[in-house]
Amino acid sequence: MKTLNTRLDNAIKKLYTAFHNNTLHPECCKQCAVGNILDNSDSWKHFSDEHGSTKLNYVGRVNEAFGKRFNGYTPSELLQIEVTFLKACGYQLPIHYKNTKPDTPTDKDVLFNGLQAVIEFLCKLDNNLNVMDYTKIFDKIKCDFIEKSPVK
Structure with missing residues (x-):
């Protein structure tokens, strides 16, 4: 599903591709x-x-203060994305042995x-409807079914 937000579309595409290519790994900083x-x-x-x-450290705070963005996301947004991912995967945070x-x-x-x-969080971050919310599909199917049903 395409949205009107380029950074959101790009992020979802990358995450979806990583999931299906088995290159999504919570414990690897390059594949999380x-x-x-x-x-x-x-x-x-x-x-x-x-x-x-x-919690941003000195490097994170400096990048944030200068308004740096990485593929459209601020350092604090990136950390929030990662925390959302790790918690949903079942990690107790911060990661420690x-x-x-x-x-x-x-x-x-x-x-x-x-x-x-993460996709739900990204959608909220960009004030977008959750593209993973499948309940709307069932609502549409239910409405179509009711409209096409013969009345008894």
Whole structure:
């Protein structure tokens, strides 16, 4: 589904492609949600001192203060995207060897939960309807069915 927002469309396309190409991995800075949005770059990891934190460090605050954007997203938005992804995948944050995590982080169900949560978050971030909300499809089908049903 295309939206009127280029950064949202690009992010969704990259995440969807990564999911289907098995190149979405929550524990890899280049293959996580943000890594994929940033064209498999890990430069974003320098915006925080802990993976899974929304607290900007010095580098993150400087980039934010100068208005830097990375594929359309500010450093704080990127950290929020990553936290959304990791939480939905079942991680206790910040990521630490003592904290809980999914047994199989690359399980398709785990990744789909993360993908769905991130896309919902990205849509909210851009004031867009959630493109993953399938309930509207069923509402439309129900209305079409009712309209075409013979009255008894």
